[in-house]
Amino acid sequence: MSQYKIERVKTGIPGLDELIEGGFPRGDTILVAGKAGTGKSILATQFLYRGIVDYGEPGVLITLEEPPRLIKRNMMRFGMDLEKLEKEGKLAIVDLSPARTTSVNIEEYPSFDLSGLEAIIMHHMKKINAQRVVIDTLSILAYKFKSRDILREEIFKMCANITSTGCTLLLTSEIPAQDTGLGVFDIEAFLASGVIVLYNEKISDTSRSRSIEVLKLRGSKHSSRIHSMRITDEGIRVWPGEISPGT
Amino acid sequence: MTDDDAAVSEEDSESQLVEIIFFKSETCAFCPRAEEVLRETIEDFGPEMFKITTYNVTKNPEKAEEFGVFALPTIIIGGMSVTGIPEPEMLLKMILGFKMGVRS
Ligand SMILES: Nc1ncnc2c1ncn2[C@@H]1O[C@H](COP(=O)(O)OP(=O)(O)OP(=O)(O)O)[C@@H](O)[C@H]1O
Ligand SMILES: [Mg+2]
DSSP, X not given: OOSSOOOEEXXXXXXXXXXXXXXXXXXXXXXXXXXXXSSHHHHHHHHHHHXXXXXXXXXXXXXXXXXXXXXXHHHHTTTOOHHXXXXXXXXXXXXXXXXXXXXXXXXXXXXXXXXXXXXXXXXXXXXXXXXXXXXXXXXXXXXXXXXXXXHHHHHHHHHHHHHTTTOEEEEEEEOOTTOOSSSSSSOHHHHSSEEEEEEEEEOSSSOEEEEEEEEEETTOOOOOSEEEEEEETTEEEEEEEEEOTTO | OTTTOHHHHHXXXXXXXXXXXXXXXXXXXXXXXXXXXXXXXXXXXXXXXXXXXXXXXXXXXXXXXXXXXXXXXXXXXXXXXXXXXXXXXXXXXXHHHHHHHHHO
C-alpha cells in the first residue's frame, strides 16, 4: 500500500522475519513480553549477536537484571561467544544489574527524569557506533520507581532519543505469572511501536509448548496467528508454517 | 560498652567530613532546584563539615554507570540516596545517618 518501502532490520531469529515482512522496521522500538522463562532474554541477546555476526551491526546490551557473567555463560550454550564480540569492540554489555548497586534509595520525589540511564546508554552507543540496542528488562524500572506517570513519560522520551539515532531498540518486559496484560506497567504496549509476546503454555499434564505472537508492528502486515517456537542448540527458532498446538 | 562511649566517638565523627555526591545532567529540569535545596540545607552547618562532589552525567556518563544512577537529580549521602527534589528534612536525616554510621 505504502509508496515507500520501510527499511527492515533482520531479527536474527530464524523464521521470525517471515512473519513480519522481513524484519523489524529500522529505528523502531520493539517490546518483547512474556512470563518468566519464556525466552525473552535469549531472543533479545540473539538479536544482538546475529546483528553483529551476520549483519555487521554493533550492539549494546543494557542488563538491568542478570549479571553479564551469567548471560555470557547461558549464550555460550548456543555457541554464541559474547565475550569475543565484546573484545572486538562490536558489543557492549552494560552491567546495571541490582548486584552492582552501591547505594540504597530511601526516598523518591515525583520530580526526576531518566537522563542518567539515558546518558549511560547513549555513551556506549556512541563508543561502538551501535545499530541495535537491547534493554533487559524494563520490569526492573517499574520495581525501582514508584511514580508511574513520570516513569512512563521518561521511558518514552528515552526510547525516542535512542531510536532517533537510527538504532533499533528492543525492550523486554516480564509478565507476572497470574497476569493477563503485558507486564508490570501495561504502559509499554503503547510506547513500543512493536509488541511480540512469547508463551510457554502447558498443553498437557506433562508437556509445555513454546510459541510466539506478533501482537503489533507498526507499518507491517504481520501474521496474526500464534506460531511454534523452540529453543534449540543454536538458540531460538520460529516455525512460520506451524501454528502453535496450544492455541 | 562502646555504645556508651559517646564523648570519644562524637569527637571522632565531628572531624569526619560528610560526603555528599550530587548527580545532575544538562537536560535535567529539576536539578537546579535540587541543588538549591541541598545548598540551603547545609548552609546552617559549617561548610568545613562537608565534602560535596557534583557529577554532570552528560559530561561524565561513566559516573552514572559507576554509581548505578538512572534518575536525576540524585543525591547520595553515606550509601543512602534520594531521587528528585528532596525535602530538607530528608537531607538532614541522611546527614545525621551518615554521622551515626561513622560513629558505629
Ligand atoms: N540450552 C538450552 N536449550 C533449551 N532451552 C534452554 C536452554 N537454555 C535455556 N533454555 C530455556 O530458556 C529459558 C530461559 O530463557 P530466558 O532467560 O530468555 O527467559 P526470560 O523470558 O528472559 O525469563 P525471565 O523473565 O526469568 O528473565 C529457560 O527456562 C529454559 O527453559
Ligand atoms: Mg530474562
